[in-house]
Amino acid sequence: MIQELNERSREIFRVIVETYMATGEPVGSRTLSKLGTLDLSPASIRNVMADLMDAGLLYAPHVSAGRLPTQAGMQFFVDGLLEVGNLTEAERADIKARCSMNGKNIEEALTEASSMLSGLSNCASLVLAPKSDSPIRQIEFVQLGVGRGLVIIVTADGLVENRTIELPARLSPSALQEASNYMNQRLMGKTLSEAREDIRKELESHQAALDELTSSVVESGLASWGGKETLIVRGHANLLQDVQALEDLEKIKELFDSLEARRERLKLLELAESGDGVRIFIGAENNLFSLSGTSMIISPYQNSRNQVVGAVGVIGPTRLNYARIIPMVDYTARVIGRLLD
Template sequence: MSSISQLNARSRQIFRHIVDTYVETGEPVGSRTLSRKLAQHLSPATIRNVMADLEDAGLLFSPHTSAGRLPTEAGLRLFVDGLLEVGRLSDDERASIDAQCVSSGRSLPQVLEEASSTLAGLSRSAGLVMAPTSDGGLKHIEFVQLAPGRALVVLVTEDGLVENRIIEVPLGLPTSTLTTAANYLNAHLAGRTLTETRQFIVQEAADQRAALDEITSRVVEQGLAVWAEAAGSSREGYLIVRGQHNLLEDVSALEDLERIRGLFQALEARDGMLKLLDATQTADGVQIYIGAENPLFAQAGCSVVLAPYRNSREQIVGAIGIIGPTRLNYARIVPMVDYTAQVIGRMLG
């Protein structure tokens, strides 16, 4: 079954009721229950025939514990693509998201953590944010003397990311040398990307040695090296997940618990999560991955609703969304995730 248009009106009505009930309760639905709910009077026998046809089409299945039916992952996909009526956020939900996504002096990672927590709370699922390390410009660099032979390098990028690294410096190095090195870097490198910085190191090495004394030049080079290391070590990005405990609320059997454990392991699979982020690079709007559609969560039986967010240059720089059971309330979750991504994008602008 590739299109909802292949279902007649009766099949569509019955199918919708089964999915709606599954989303609401997680329980299978029987023909007698449906015959009482449907506006159009149909006998239980007629409904059973329709349900059997839907099962043959791969849209429903009958769990071994009940004679009722549940939607398959293929059925949920057909429902999402053809029957889902996306709702609207309430004023309170919008206000909550707005409040958490306003920077008010916080760094970008802090804002993203709050956004992830807010989505987790509103959806009663796990909120996630994926963001690649920015190759954006350097806003500020500072050297702080820690102890003889050691200094702290503080690196701040234009999009709010802060990196701290400890470097070794010559014993007895005066504080004024650290200040000179920082001033030199801030004057010459502010706004450059990592790629541009590497080019600068090569092209301006001779001039740098001429402009600075040997010890200051060494501190400058170490500062540049630690910046490259900081960007390179997290270049694949970082992942923020909040609200994992929400996924345990509906666990009623050992089998479910094992699936959730599998999900937690999947969340720790950094490479897989970043592949999911890569999938949003060519996406337009909210993406929904149901169960096995996303290999990362296939064994956990979970769905992911994900939306990319963009910077001021309309480049996709990350994604935000939620992870939950396949019986997510997609009609409510989709606009929630979409709006949060838009708010973060406006903040980055």
């Protein structure tokens, strides 16, 4: 039935959704007639609104209230009626500048990108940082103190990751250097996942020419590097601004708890990969967001080998400013992808 809507019905529906997104309130026929853009009587508008309700695009939150778009209605609006805006040159320059490396490692740049998106959209933002599946450029072990050390891994894509590890208390600086040399020799031109199994087999069969202390450092380094995705979320508080009921607050908390689970991070990446460019998920269309009543705009980004390695997105209420945020997410994803070249 949605496909059968005539031009007048589509125009009335578009005005209803745009008015709702601007005010957050139910929209009535009198309100629409007073806007002066439809040139229809309240009675004619009410008839069309009744048809839109029958089509599943509108619903009445209360008997005497105006109408609100359903989640299906919002999806219909976004897919077929939304006019997406363009970023200005100044906005593009600002995003590019704030997502630049400029002395930062890739994770710091991604964190800045997430903060930037949250600020510009006034919503929560997320950046799914890539797991390291690119060749390792360098690995170093650094002693921090008695029993504690740092393993620093730099990938060919420019990702720098630091992990704290436990070290034997009687470890000498030369053993740390030996462990670094050993790892670098075997990781040259390989991903860590490719090299990990060979190194482990050498250590288990005692073929590696390493003493016991150095072997323990290498094993700690391998264990610390799981190649897991990192989810960077900023602007949690922005999602709570319109929350009135305690029940809604709990749903928002559930959403962020779910995002922290690795299985959900993988689902996010799968969602982003399954489409071409920016994807939009509204409410119950995706199980992750159905409980919280929120929407997500998400776009994947690629590394220098044209592989999708992460995603960037914005989470907000279903009435968020799609026309402004969609190009913002799209451009940010492309800028982040260029950082990995």
